[in-house]
Amino acid sequence: MKLEEALHKLKAQGVRLTPQRQEVLRILIEETDGEEHLSAEEIWRLVQKRYASVSFDTIYRTLNLLIRCGLASELDFSDGCRRFEFAGNGHHHHLVCLKCGRAEELAFCPEDCLARVQVERPGFKITGHAFKIYGYCQRCQ
C-alpha cells in the first residue's frame, strides 16, 4: 500500500528510516481522513501518542525532509501556520473555508491558463503554481 511505497521511496534516496520519520509519514497518509490538512503542532500531538518524547524539532526536520524528498508538500491557508499533506495523491488545488479553516481538495487545475501566461511572458521560466479559492464551505455559510 501507500505507506510501504513511500517508505521504499525514502530508503531509495538513502534516507534513514527512524521510527519517528515512519510515524510522521504514516500520519500524513493514514490519519488525514476527509479534508484534514495538518499543522506541525497537530502532527506533533499525533506522533506523541506513540512516541511520547518526540521533539518539536524532529517533526519540523522530518517534514522538511519529506518535502525535499518529494513525499510531502506544504500548504498555506493564510491562518498563521504552515500545513502539510502527503504528496502522493496527485497534483491538486484547494477550496479554503475562511470560517472553519478546512480545505476541500479540487482536482481541477488551470493548466490552460499557465499556457496563456507563458505566451504572454516568454521571459519567465515557470516551475510551479498555486491556485487557491477562498470562501465559505457548505457547513459554515
Added chain:
Amino acid sequence: MKLEEALHKLKAQGVRLTPQRQEVLRILIEETDGEEHLSAEEIWRLVQKRYASVSFDTIYRTLNLLIRCGLASELDFSDGCRRFEFAGNGHHHHLVCLKCGRAEELAFCPEDCLARVQVERPGFKITGHAFKIYGYCQRCQ
C-alpha cells in the same frame, strides 16, 4: 491623484488621518516603482526617514487598518514574511521569482476557471481567490 483619493476614502470611513498613516499610504502608492512589493520592515525603514521615532507596531497596525479599509492587500511569496501593496491598481496576480524574490504583476486572471469551479462545487460560496506562478525571472535564469 491617487494619494488624495485614498486619504479621502479613509476619512470617509471615519478613520483618523495621522501623519504616520498618511506616510505609510504614500509609500505604498508612490515609492513602489517597478516591481517592488514591500515587507513591513522595508516600509518601516522608509517611514523612519520622515518620522524617525515611528514604532514597528504602528506600521503593522496601519497596514492591517489599510487592509480592513480595502486600501491595501497582503501578499505571500513564501519567503517568510508578509508583503504589502496598494489595492487601488485593480485586481491582478503575480509571477514570483524563486531566486530574487521579486514579483511581476500579471493582469491575466483565471476567471473562467472560477466559473467552472463554481459549477463543480455549488455548495461552496466563493469570495476570493489567489493565483500565483513560481519560477525564475529573466534576470535570474
Added chain:
DNA sequence: TAGCACATTGGAATGATTCTGATCTAGGAG
C-alpha cells in the same frame, strides 16, 4: 555485533507579528 555517521532531544535562539500600559494627539464641540 561494533562503530560511526547521522538522528533525536530539550532547551534556548530567532524572526515576524501583536500586546500592554503610559503618553500623546486629531479633530469635533464650544
Added chain:
DNA sequence: CTCCTAGATCAGAATCATTCCAATGTGCTA
C-alpha cells in the same frame, strides 16, 4: 482658537511558529 477625549502612538515585553545547538542516542553497513 482652545479644550477635550476617543482613539493613536511609543517602547519594550510577550507570543507564536520555526530553527539552531550541544549532548546523547541509534539505524544500518561491514
